[in-house]
Amino acid sequence: MKIRAAVLQEIGRERPYTHTQPLVIEELELSPPGDNEVLVQIKAAGLCHSDLSVIDGNRPRPVPMALGHEAAGVVKAVGRGVTDLAEGDHVVAVFVPSCGHCEPCAEGRPALCEPGAQANNAGTLVGGGYRLKRADGTPVSHHLGVSAFADHAVVSRDSLVKIDPRLPLRHAALFGCAVLTGVGAAINSAGIRAGQTVAVIGLGGVGLNSVLGALVAGASEVIAIDLDDDKLALAEELGASRTFNSAAADCVEQVREATRGGVDCAIEMAGSEKALEFAYRITRRGGLTVTGGLAHPDRKVAIQQVSLVAEERTLRGSYVGSCVPVRDVGRYVALFQQGRLPVDKLLSRVLTLDEINDGFEQLAAGQAVRQVVEFE
Known part of the structure; x- marks a missing residue:
């Protein structure tokens, strides 16, 4: 399917980003979900310093890359082997997929998942390879297994946590990175x-x-x-x-x-x-x-x-806050719903995808706490 996504063309462009436009909104081809993968309609994605650190070169990643890692959305389709999610479920994306089998995962430290770290560094999904490409067939790297600055994303089942559908998705997005961390x-x-x-x-x-x-x-x-x-x-x-x-x-x-x-x-x-x-x-x-x-x-x-x-x-x-996402996301959401964790007060601004470069300039200048790109 064809999607709109914010793609980083090169690392280290000078500021102000409002003028230099390091992210370009492109139409990309998104492959259907493979084994143990899920197609998610992204509803909200937060702008984070982990994205900014790729843009400014502090944490180099392979480009071109579709950025964005802090997100929430709705499941649209599941690949073979996914039995615990279904179309219509609300999910939060977590930027380190946890395989459940490597030594850190077995020790209860999924934030240090070794296959997850290898895939994130390579710009691929944990299952291997790319699901994004340009019209000419050029592959586009994934950012931390998510690439959430897009209207849809294919991600590993191991990158998702199912959430209470009553939670507003613009707030839910924050739980995947800012709140967990x-x-x-x-x-x-x-x-x-x-x-x-x-x-x-x-x-x-x-x-x-x-x-x-x-x-x-x-x-x-x-x-x-x-x-x-x-x-x-x-x-x-x-x-x-x-x-x-x-x-x-x-x-x-x-x-x-x-x-x-x-x-x-x-x-x-x-x-x-x-x-x-x-x-x-x-x-x-x-x-x-x-x-x-x-x-x-x-x-x-x-x-x-x-x-x-x-x-x-x-x-x-x-x-990632030394978290176990499948345990902690639900706990923190419950605290938010009880009024004890008012993360909604940290939301500075809601953007459209076309305003994303201005959003990153605001972030780089220290003029925003958390901004969210919202999709219809």
């Missing part, structure tokens, strides 16, 4: 316990979800830190107990003084080595520093090695 970092990776003090550094869509996750987990104090005063104000609206603008030269000292020597857990979601060093410095003796920000692969972090030992500190990475 941010809330999961607080609940799963950090294992926040009731009464602990928590700081979140970097208040994009994922970071603000970490604020929400820390609150749901019962943190006694949640401190929000960013360079942008508007995002700090939003964090306060969501329930953060204190905010600090990290542009202040003595911000580390301010936080440590306010928390009597540092927080129990600091979560870095800015995707910057400087932000991670900041997070480590405001973590107390015996505390935990978690990072879910994806910096450029060449970036290095400088920390005082002896402090890891003498202060029994822990530094931990978090990918």
Whole structure:
């Protein structure tokens, strides 16, 4: 079938993206779903820094590539072997397919699925090969197994989670990345316990979800830190107990003084080595520093090695919030429906597909928390 999709032609075009137009809306040919695959009519797809990092070259991927990985939609058809989804089901796409058989999957760590990572790096589906091509037959790479900036997508069954159809799809899209990654970092990776003090550094869509996750987990104090005063104000609206603008030269000292020597857990979601060093410095003796920000692969972090030992500190990475999507998506949706996880407040703007380059310019400029492309 023919679809409309946003295709990245080349990596590293200069900003502003509104003018340079790195994404081109093209008509592509989409193959029908193969074994263990599903045809999904995309209804909403979020703009995320993981997409932006491909556009700006921080995380190079094979081009041409149809971008988009945070999405929700409706099942239109299923391939052979898919017995637990049917036409009309509502689904959320997860950007790491989990095969269920490799060692990480068997250990209950599907975010680290090895076949999933190999396929994502190659720009193919986990079942192998491409389902997208141009009119001349040129294959178009898949982004993280989803390619959601399109009206339809063929994805692996292992990339989908069935959801409650009462959940608005523009909100459901956020659960596939921003919510899983941010809330999961607080609940799963950090294992926040009731009464602990928590700081979140970097208040994009994922970071603000970490604020929400820390609150749901019962943190006694949640401190929000960013360079942008508007995002700090939003964090306060969501329930953060204190905010600090990290542009202040003595911000580390301010936080440590306010928390009597540092927080129990600091979560870095800015995707910057400087932000991670900041997070480590405001973590107390015996505390935990978690990072879910994806910096450029060449970036290095400088920390005082002896402090890891003498202060029994822990530094931990978090990918996809250390989540088990088939377990956690439903749990987080239920919290949203109960009013305890107000992720709808993070939605800055709803776009059409034709406005996508302007949306990424807004994201790159730090002027939006979460934007969603909505399809009719």
